[in-house]
Amino acid sequence: MELQNERLFDVKERAARKWLLALLVLVVAAGFPSVWFGPRIFSHFQQARLLRHGRQSAEKDPVRAVICFRRVLGFNRDNIEATRALADIAEKFAPGEALALHERVCQLAPDSYADAQAWALAALRFGENAQAEEAFERMQKLGANTAAHHEIGARIALAAGRLADARAEAARALELEPGNAPARLELAAIEIRSPDPAAQDRARETLERLRAEPPLRHAALRALIGDRVNRGKIPEALALASEFILDPETTFEDRLQYLGILRLKGEPNVEFINSFQGGERLSLGLLKNPAGASFTSYLSQLQDEARETPGKAAALIAFLDAQGLAVLAGEWAVRIPPAIASKPPVAPPLAEAYRLSLEWQRLEDFITGANWDDFEFLRAAFLARLMQEKGDRAGASAQWAAAVNLAAYRPEKLALLVPMAAAWNWTSEWEELVWTIARSSKRPREALAALADFYRSKRDTAKLFEVWSRRLEIDPADVTAKKNWVRISVLLGSDRFRAGTMAQELYKEHPDDTEIVCTYALVQHLRERDDEAIAIMSRLTAEQLRSPAAAGYYGVFLFANNRKKEAAEFIARAKEAPFLPEEQALVDRVRRSLD
Numbered sequence: 001m002e003l004q005n006e007r008l009f010d011v012k013e014r015a016a017r018k019w020l021l022a023l024l025v026l027v028v029a030a031g032f033p034s035v036w037f038g039p040r041i042f043s044h045f046q047q048a049r050l051l052r053h054g055r056q057s058a059e060k061d062p063v064r065a066v067i068c069f070r071r072v073l074g075f076n077r078d079n080i081e082a083t084r085a086l087a088d089i090a091e092k093f094a095p096g097e098a099l100a101l102h103e104r105v106c107q108l109a110p111d112s113y114a115d116a117q118a119w120a121l122a123a124l125r126f127g128e129n130a131q132a133e134e135a136f137e138r139m140q141k142l143g144a145n146t147a148a149h150h151e152i153g154a155r156i157a158l159a160a161g162r163l164a165d166a167r168a169e170a171a172r173a174l175e176l177e178p179g180n181a182p183a184r185l186e187l188a189a190i191e192i193r194s195p196d197p198a199a200q201d202r203a204r205e206t207l208e209r210l211r212a213e214p215p216l217r218h219a220a221l222r223a224l225i226g227d228r229v230n231r232g233k234i235p236e237a238l239a240l241a242s243e244f245i246l247d248p249e250t251t252f253e254d255r256l257q258y259l260g261i262l263r264l265k266g267e268p269n270v271e272f273i274n275s276f277q278g279g280e281r282l283s284l285g286l287l288k289n290p291a292g293a294s295f296t297s298y299l300s301q302l303q304d305e306a307r308e309t310p311g312k313a314a315a316l317i318a319f320l321d322a323q324g325l326a327v328l329a330g331e332w333a334v335r336i337p338p339a340i341a342s343k344p345p346v347a348p349p350l351a352e353a354y355r356l357s358l359e360w361q362r363l364e365d366f367i368t369g370a371n372w373d374d375f376e377f378l379r380a381a382f383l384a385r386l387m388q389e390k391g392d393r394a395g396a397s398a399q400w401a402a403a404v405n406l407a408a409y410r411p412e413k414l415a416l417l418v419p420m421a422a423a424w425n426w427t428s429e430w431e432e433l434v435w436t437i438a439r440s441s442k443r444p445r446e447a448l449a450a451l452a453d454f455y456r457s458k459r460d461t462a463k464l465f466e467v468w469s470r471r472l473e474i475d476p477a478d479v480t481a482k483k484n485w486v487r488i489s490v491l492l493g494s495d496r497f498r499a500g501t502m503a504q505e506l507y508k509e510h511p512d513d514t515e516i517v518c519t520y521a522l523v524q525h526l527r528e529r530d531d532e533a534i535a536i537m538s539r540l541t542a543e544q545l546r547s548p549a550a551a552g553y554y555g556v557f558l559f560a561n562n563r564k565k566e567a568a569e570f571i572a573r574a575k576e577a578p579f580l581p582e583e584q585a586l587v588d589r590v591r592r593s594l595d
Contacts, residue, residue: 046071046072046075047072047075047076047079047082050068050069050071050072050075050082051068051069051072051079051081051082051085053065053068054066054068054069054072054082054085055085058085058088058089062089062092062093065085065089066086066089069082069083069085069086069089070082070086073086078108080105080108080109083101083104083105083108084105084115086101087101087102087104087105087118087122091122091125095126098122098126099119099122099123099126099128099131102115102118102119102122102123102135103119103131105118105119106119106135106138110138111142113139113142113144116135116136116138116139116142117135117139117149117152119131119135119138120132120135120136120139120152120156121152123135124152124155124156124159127159129156129159129160129446130443130445130446131443132156132159133156133160133445134443136152136153136156139152140153145176146176146177147173147174147176147177147180147183148173149173150169150170150172150173150176150183151169151170151173151180151182151183151186153165153169154166154167154169154170154173154183154186154187154190155186157169158186158189158190163190163193163194166186166190167187167190167191167194169186170183170186170187170190171187173186173187174187181210181213181215181216182216184206184210185206185207185210185216185219185220185223187203187206188202188203188204188206188207188210188220188223189203189207189219189223190203191203192204192207192223192227193227193230200227204224204227207220207223207224208220208224211224217247218244218247218249218250218254221240221243221244222244222254222257224240225237225240225241225244225257225261228240229261229264234261234264234265235265237261237264238261238262238265241257241258241261242258244258245258252302252305252306252311252312252315253315255302256302256315256316256319258298259295259298259299259302259319260319260323262294262295262298263295263323265294265295299328302316303316303332303335307335307336307337308336308337308340310340310343310345310346311345313336313340313341313346314344314345314346314348314349316329316332317329317332317333317346317349317350317353318349318352320332320353321349321352321353321356326352326353326354326355326356326357327353327357329349329350329353330350330353330354330357330359330362333350333353342366342370343372343373344372344373344374344375344378347366347370347372347375347379348372348375348378350366351363351366351367351378351379351382352382354366355382355385360386360389360390363382363386364386367379367382367383367386368383376406377403377404377406377407377413377416377417378403378416378417378420380399380400380402380403380406381399381400381403381417381420383399384396384397384398384399384400384402384403385420385424387399388424400426400429403417404417404433404436409440411437411440411441411442411443414433414436414437414441415437417433418430418433418434418437418450421433431451431454434447434450434451434454435447435451438451438467438470439470444470444474445471445474448467448470448471451463451467452464452467452468452484455467456578459580459581461488461491461492461580461581461582462492464484464488464580465485465488465489465492465494468481468484468485468488469485471484471485472485479506479509479510482502482506483506483510483513483515483516483519485499485502486499486502486503486506486519487515487518487519487522488580490503490519490522490523490526491522491580491582491583492582499523500523503516503519503520503523504520504523506519506520507520507536511539512540514540514544514547514549514550515549517536517537517539517540517544517550518537518549518550518553520536521533521534521536521537521553521557522553524536525556525557525560530557530560530561531561533557533560534554534557534558534561537550537553537554537557545570546573548573548574548575548576548577548578549574549577549578549579549583551570551571551573551574551577552570552571552573552574552577552579552583552586552587553583554570555567555568555569555570555571555573555574555587555590556571556586556587556590558570559571559590559593559594564594567590567594568594571587571590571591571594574587
């Protein structure tokens with residue numbers, strides 16, 4: 001009986017095990033999709049919900065919208081909708097972050113022309129020319145050929161000072177859409193800066209007409225006011241500006257421009273009186289020149305307007321610094337609430353005001369122990385300058401190194417240190433800093449251009465070679481980089497085979513470029529093929545050959561070919577040429593032989 005019971009128990013146990021195993025398989029089969037796909041479904045659901053809430057809050061509660069969009073990026077850092085929305089909000093409330101967000105959007109959507117255009121326009125608004133150029137290159141690769149596209153190209157070229165390119169882009173926009181008023185405005189703003197008087201007159205007529213069109217009124221007036229100032233017609237500029245600032249839509253920057261014109265009109269002599277014994281501090285007295293009274297009263301209006309608004313206060317102090325009125329900025333600062341004056345954006349230009357007015361003790365009291373948050377690198381830089389003034393060069397070097405380290409990996413921060421080093425005549429620090437940007441930045445062209453100008457002024461051929469080597473490294477197709485690298489390489493005798501090959505290729509592609517022709521002819525001269533060098537140079541026009549630099553090269557080749565009388569004529573024309581030492585040595589050797 002017991003044996004039967006045991007067998008029966010075993011049978012039931014085996015049956016139970018089978019049922020349990022079947023149940024376990026069923027649970028696993030049912031639960032596996034939930035475990036595998038559940039978090040993803042939840043993540044997508046949360047992202048959609050947060051995006052919806054963010055869009056609903058964007059207008060009325062941008063802070064809540066930012067929180068929602070950042071939470072979306074916490075789920076998925078590549079969510080393009082959240083990144084795009086954050087870029088739009090940042091343009092209004094956090095300009096320092098807007099461009100980085102627009103660039104990120106373009107990385108996530110590399111084929112989106114609209115996003116590249118938004119990046120270019122934002123870069124133009126914030127004065128970041130290098131980013132505007134990069135964004136426009138992306139727009140060009142995506143192949144648009146509209147009036148709006150070329151209008152943006154014109155604005156970018158104008159901001160970079162490339163007037164010929166700007167005019168070509170604006171003209172192309174008008175070809176595509178003759179009735180495009182913004183393109184007409186861009187073309188007029190370019191031509192008013194042209195050296196051609198007829199083009200200037202046409203531009204003024206156009207701008208005067210566009211003043212009557214409300215959407216373009218402000219831009220047209222700004223261009224006309226700038227033209228009057230550039231031509232020294234201050235009363236006319238003042239009349240236009242007086243009309244302009246009555247418009248309630250003018251910006252604080254427009255009103256600062258008006259203040260600057262008032263100062264140009266009166267050039268007021270500012271009289272200072274001592275407010276404390278010993279003259280430790282200065283305060284604004286009355287303006288002796290009656291013509292400056294309007295400057296004083298309008299400055300007082302702007303000071304009242306800006307006193308409790310950090311952005312306006314910073315702009316006004318920076319304006320006074322640039323106008324040589326840093327003492328006024330320092331004196332007005334005592335009326336700014338300390339909570340505003342002690343923090344960026346007001347603190348850096350105010351510290352600069354103290355430096356410019358040589359109020360070293362006041363500067364030390366202002367920056368010692370302060371906290372400038374994300375701009376601590378600027379405070380460290382001012383501490384370095386203060387230590388130098390005290391004679392502590394080692395301490396100054398240490399503080400400057402700290403400033404650079406705090407700004408490291410942020411090219412936009414390093415770029416803010418560059419003009420400081422230049423203004424303080426810290427040449428070695430400036431040079432090292434600009435090289436840091438040129439070697440590490442995603443946009444090294446502006447830094448390399450500054451270095452090229454610097455070494456050209458010092459006539460340092462070896463350093464110029466480093467600059468153009470770096471430029472060629474980042475953009476092997478850049479013709480300007482190629483022709484400069486080849487010329488300097490030939491002069492230094494560096495990598496002769498590659499330089500000779502590139503010189504020949506450039507000459508075939510650009511046989512009318514004077515610099516390229518001279519370089520290719522020099523290659524032949526160094527190979528003792530002077531007949532060929534002369535033949536190459538002879539293909540230039542008479543006007544090109546008479547230019548000082550080309551004349552010097554041609555004279556060297558003629559002399560080597562024993563045509564001394566002709567050589568003397570061209571060598572004489574080369575006196576004003578901006579030659580590098582190696583080029584000058586070639587010309588001087590011929591000049592001595594002729595003498």
